[in-house]
Amino acid sequence: MSYSLSFTKAILVVIFISDKIRQKQFEFLSTSDISKYLSIPKPTLVKILQSLNRANIIETKEGKQGGIRLLKKPSQITVLEILNAVEKGKPLFQTSFNILAEGKKPDAAQNSIKSLLNTAENELKTALAKKTIEEILIEINT
Numbered sequence: 213m214s215y216s217l218s219f220t221k222a223i224l225v226v227i228f229i230s231d232k233i234r235q236k237q238f239e240f241l242s243t244s245d246i247s248k249y250l251s252i253p254k255p256t257l258v259k260i261l262q263s264l265n266r267a268n269i270i271e272t273k274e275g276k277q278g279g280i281r282l283l284k285k286p287s288q289i290t291v292l293e294i295l296n297a298v299e300k301g302k303p304l305f306q307t308s309f310n311i312l313a314e315g316k317k318p319d320a321a322q323n324s325i326k327s328l329l330n331t332a333e334n335e336l337k338t339a340l341a342k343k344t345i346e347e348i349l350i351e352i353n354t
Contacts, residue, residue, distance in 0.1 A: 219298045221252050222260045226269065226294060227352075230286040230345050234353075240279030260298065267297030287346035292337055304336065305329040 228250060229241055247257045261280060264270045271283050282289070307326045311318060 215299055215304055218256065218260050219295055221256065222264060222294050222298045223291060224250055225260055226289060226345055227348055229270065229280060229282055230349055233282065234349060240273050240277065240281050242279045246280065263297045267293065269293065269297060286349055287344055289345045290341050291343045292340035295340055304333045
């Protein structure tokens with residue numbers, strides 16, 4: 213499998229920021245606080261935040277009053293959007309088999325496996341597209 217741990221951590225970052233909004237903490241959150249409370253090393257967090265920023269999920273502000281905040285409401289952010297921001301189109305499964313066997317059966321086997329894995333990835337993305345950060349916040353607060 214190819215999706216990185218950064219994808220999961222990015223979901224946690226967005227949930228953390230969203231939860232602070234729900235608690236009426238509308239100021240920008242510092243990267244130090246996010247790093248500390250989520251146990252994400254700062255270099256990893258910076259990469260995650262850059263990806264989320266490029267995808268217009270968060271905005272960053274430099275300086276003493278700076279930090280991170282959401283650009284969208286939690287109800288408008290899907291888990292798939294976070295996946296696409298962090299993984300940038302990288303496939304979940306590697307399907308370059310590089311086998312030496314040639315012929316009808318090896319080709320059919322590779323095509324069958326590729327089809328199965330592509331279907332599985334598409335079903336995963338469909339499920340991720342249906343789940344919003346708002347829904348996760350409701351689940352964790354019940």
